[in-house]
Amino acid sequence: MALTAVLRLPARALLRPWALLRGVALGRTEAAAGIRNGARRFGSQHVLVEPAAAAGVAVMKLRNPPVNSLSLELLTELVISLEKLENDKVFRGVILTSDCPSVFSSGLDLRELCGRNPARYAEFWKAVQEMWLRFYLSNLVLVAAINGACPAGGCLLSLTCDYRVLADNPKYLMGLNETLLGIVAPFWFKDSIMNTIGHRATEQALQLGSLLPPAEALQVGMVDQVVPEDQLLSTALSVMAKWLAVPDHARQLTKSMIRQATADRLLKQRDADIQNFVSFISKDAIQKSLQTYLEKLKQKKG
Numbered sequence: 252m253a254l255t256a257v258l259r260l261p262a263r264a265l266l267r268p269w270a271l272l273r274g275v276a277l278g279r280t281e282a283a284a285g286i287r288n289g290a291r292r293f294g295s296q297h298v299l300v301e302p303a304a305a306a307g308v309a310v311m312k313l314r315n316p317p318v319n320s321l322s323l324e325l326l327t328e329l330v331i332s333l334e335k336l337e338n339d340k341v342f343r344g345v346i347l348t349s350d351c352p353s354v355f356s357s358g359l360d361l362r363e364l365c366g367r368n369p370a371r372y373a374e375f376w377k378a379v380q381e382m383w384l385r386f387y388l389s390n391l392v393l394v395a396a397i398n399g400a401c402p403a404g405g406c407l408l409s410l411t412c413d414y415r416v417l418a419d420n421p422k423y424l425m426g427l428n429e430t431l432l433g434i435v436a437p438f439w440f441k442d443s444i445m446n447t448i449g450h451r452a453t454e455q456a457l458q459l460g461s462l463l464p465p466a467e468a469l470q471v472g473m474v475d476q477v478v479p480e481d482q483l484l485s486t487a488l489s490v491m492a493k494w495l496a497v498p499d500h501a502r503q504l505t506k507s508m509i510r511q512a513t514a515d516r517l518l519k520q521r522d523a524d525i526q527n528f529v530s531f532i533s534k535d536a537i538q539k540s541l542q543t544y545l546e547k548l549k550q551k552k553g
């Protein structure tokens with residue numbers, strides 16, 4: 252950060268070096284934050300956050316075109332943006348949605364999983380863990396307004412939310428399809444979906460790598476509501492109003508009581524989980540499988 256930019260920062264940011272780091276990661280300083288409807292609007296390269304029409308609610312939009320693949324940068328910015336909202340007493344709820352047409356998120360960025368070195372794989376996986384832990388345990392009410400395809404890591408991100416509304420479009424397929432790529436969803440991906448759709452449905456969905464259209468996603472409980480696309484945001488806002496009618500402290504403690512044990516399973520073995528991931532993803536057979544999958548994706552386009 253240039254010295255002139257540092258000097259323009261508010262004094263309290265200079266007393267908190269991490270605030271400077273955040274300013275860099277977000278590509279902006281607090282002083283440069285926009286004001287909209289009397290509330291603050293801020294953005295980073297890949298995440299746009301703006302106040303919703305309802306008080307206390309922010310809309311967080313993923314914007315990593317073309318398909319919101321979860322790169323290291325996007326994951327980092329998601330965590331920073333959420334932390335910023337959690338620290339801002341104005342906000343009690345977040346609607347998570349996509350700024351990219353017809354895709355909520357295509358999941359983990361496959362370019363992060365192919366042809367990198369072990370140190371980079373480890374750094375990336377730590378960021379995936381961090382995103383999951385922070386969103387899964389957030390004190391804020393999180394509502395996913397799913398406005399596009401939602402495979403793999405995209406589905407995982409939506410599963411961290413307290414409520415999921417999916418736009419009714421047959422192209423908006425959703426699920427944990429890792430097995431179709433020849434890879435295995437880690438235990439905490441499995442826990443997330445099992446806590447949502449139950450044991451038997453998870454046995455099928457995860458082994459088959461099912462990508463479900465809206466009606467089936469609703470039937471199995473992967474989403475809570477399916478609505479016409481033009482009603483997605485208004486529905487998410489009404490859902491949010493219902494959740495925000497509950498006193499925060501009671502709701503937050505209840506959420507933590509339900510979710511903490513699942514998060515603890517990862518927290519107790521974060522390093523081992525990173526080592527597992529690095530050795531798994533580095534295998535020649537897995538690399539080959541992922542390369543073939545990526546090639547197929549590119550060919551599909553042509």
Ligand SMILES: CCC/C=C/C(=O)SCCNC(=O)CCNC(=O)[C@H](O)C(C)(C)COP(=O)([O-])OP(=O)([O-])OC[C@H]1O[C@@H](n2cnc3c(N)ncnc32)[C@H](O)[C@@H]1OP(=O)([O-])[O-]
Nearest residue numbers: 318320357358359360361362400402403404435548549552
């Ligand atoms: C243990 C590990 C656990 C792993 C968890 C995961 O999440 S693994 C992730 C599992 N994820 C999946 O299996 C989902 C794979 N993706 C899809 O199924 C479709 O892209 C779609 C349905 C999301 C959007 O369809 P659409 O017709 O709107 O778009 P399109 O298909 O034409 O793609 C446009 C461009 O984006 C590219 N690209 C796409 N995805 C990724 C990605 N994840 N990353 C990077 N790049 C990706 C694609 O190659 C193409 O590039 P090009 O040719 O322009 O250089």
